Amino acid sequence: MSDLSRLLADELALLREFVALLGSEQQALIPGDIDRLLPLAEEKTRRAAALGRIADARTKALAAAGLAASKAGMEAWLASQEPAAPSRADWAALLALAAEAKLQNEINGKLITNRMQHNRHALAVLHAAADQATLYGPDGQPHVTGSGRHLGAA
Numbered sequence: 712m713s714d715l716s717r718l719l720a721d722e723l724a725l726l727r728e729f730v731a732l733l734g735s736e737q738q739a740l741i742p743g744d745i746d747r748l749l750p751l752a753e754e755k756t757r758r759a760a761a762l763g764r765i766a767d768a769r770t771k772a773l774a775a776a777g778l779a780a781s782k783a784g785m786e787a788w789l790a791s792q793e794p795a796a797p798s799r800a801d802w803a804a805l806l807a808l809a810a811e812a813k814l815q816n817e818i819n820g821k822l823i824t825n826r827m828q829h830n831r832h833a834l835a836v837l838h839a840a841a842d843q844a845t846l847y848g849p850d851g852q853p854h855v856t857g858s859g860r861h862l863g864a865a
Contacts, residue, residue, distance in 0.1 A: 715772045715788060716798045722765045723801045726808045729758045733815040740822040 732755055739747035770780035778784035785802060792798050 715769065715776070716792075716796070716801075718765060718769045718772055719798050719801045719805065722762065722769060723805050723808070725758065725762050725765060726805060726812065729755070729762060730808055730812050730815065732758055733812060733819060737815065737819050737822065740819055740826065743826060 732751065736748070736751045736755065739751060769785075773784045773788060774780045776788060778787050789796075789799055789802055
């Protein structure tokens with residue numbers, strides 16, 4: 712097995728793990744399971760860095776073979792491999808998984824944005840309610856304090 716074949720197989724295995732991690736992140740984002748998100752985010756960062764390193768190694772191996780450090784260079788290298796070489800299937804799987812990872816990451820980003828908007832709205836309601844806090848005066852009767860704004864008013 713050549714260096715490029717091994718790197719490609721390793722990159723594919725890492726990308727599979729990364730896509731599974733994105734799925735776990737999505738499952739934590741949907742119900743807003745914050746306790747699960749922090750370790751997932753840390754692991755996602757580690758896996759993304761590992762994917763970057765192995766992709767860099769692949770492009771260096773392509774360059775060392777005298778090929779362009781690009782998709783075209785990879786396809787040129789694949790054209791030189793046996794038709795049944797596992798690298799051909801690995802490359803096709805890598806491209807498909809990369810597209811899936813991109814889509815899952817976009818979905819997770821939208822879930823995060825929605826959660827942040829919900830949290831901002833909840834905080835605005837809480838701040839407005841705090842501005843309308845009722846305190847009791849020395850006579851034991853409730854007295855409204857605050858700016859007099861209505862809930863939801865800016």
